[in-house]
Amino acid sequence: MLQTILDKAENIKSLERKMDKAQVEFICEHNEAIYNSILSEYFEGRKTSCHIGPSSFWVYAESLVDAEAIKQLANNAGYTNMRTFKPWASNEHGDRIDDPKGAYAVDISKSNELIIGKPAVKLVSLLKPFIDPVSDCLVYTYAHLRRANFKFNSAAAASEAHKTLTNIFTMAKDLHDTLNLTVDVNQESGCFDVWVVEVNVK
Structure with missing residues (x-):
């Protein structure tokens, strides 16, 4: 190797x-x-x-x-x-x-993730079931405090993850009015082949 x-x-x-x-x-x-x-x-x-x-x-x-x-x-x-x-x-x-x-x-x-702190570990664990269906295209996970970035090598996979997370948290917001969360998807700046899904819990 x-x-x-x-x-x-x-x-x-x-x-x-x-x-x-x-x-x-x-x-x-x-x-x-x-x-x-x-x-x-x-x-x-x-x-x-x-x-x-x-x-x-x-x-x-x-x-x-x-x-x-x-x-x-x-x-x-x-x-x-x-x-x-x-x-x-x-x-x-x-x-x-x-x-x-x-x-x-x-x-x-060689690194595929950087998860800093217990809140970040919990957040990634919470989101994992919704990322797993497109995990074959997941190349890197970064999380710190209440923010997590999932980087994909496929625009379609990133779009699917974004759609799933948005739908899930839209339903959760209807149940919990205090939830303040955003989910964005963007192509990584300066990069041709990585798309980032960012989850930010404020």
Whole structure:
């Protein structure tokens, strides 16, 4: 499995406290080169970017069709949390320009959820039965306090989840006038293939 290979990559150097900036930059570049070599080999020679660590990385694509091929390779390696976006770089004047590494990039992460705090855990648990019918298209769940975001790789799945949740909570509102809840669905900003259903209990 690709993630196991990344996690067990040899010759990775550790950052330590009190290192100066030059040492930190050297170690980051050293580790990035190792991870990128592994990733590029798996993704058939494509350019990659693995800045922070092996749990999240980009694979560059020349077209949206190429991005779909990358996503299929990532899916074969066990990843589901992916999004395609247009990457940018900066020139010598600090102006934003097209990233020379590729017209598009697929952001791939091994993490599928981040749920912070007991209220969020309860909220996700409450909503789970209504999300389960389209869970095959669910790529990421984020929840904190009384707000939850469900990210889908299908507009149809996001629309179905939105419809179900809206109907359920409309009925609940009729029973409990104090319930103040909104359910929205939007395409993730800057992204071509992720749609977000947001539930906000005020």
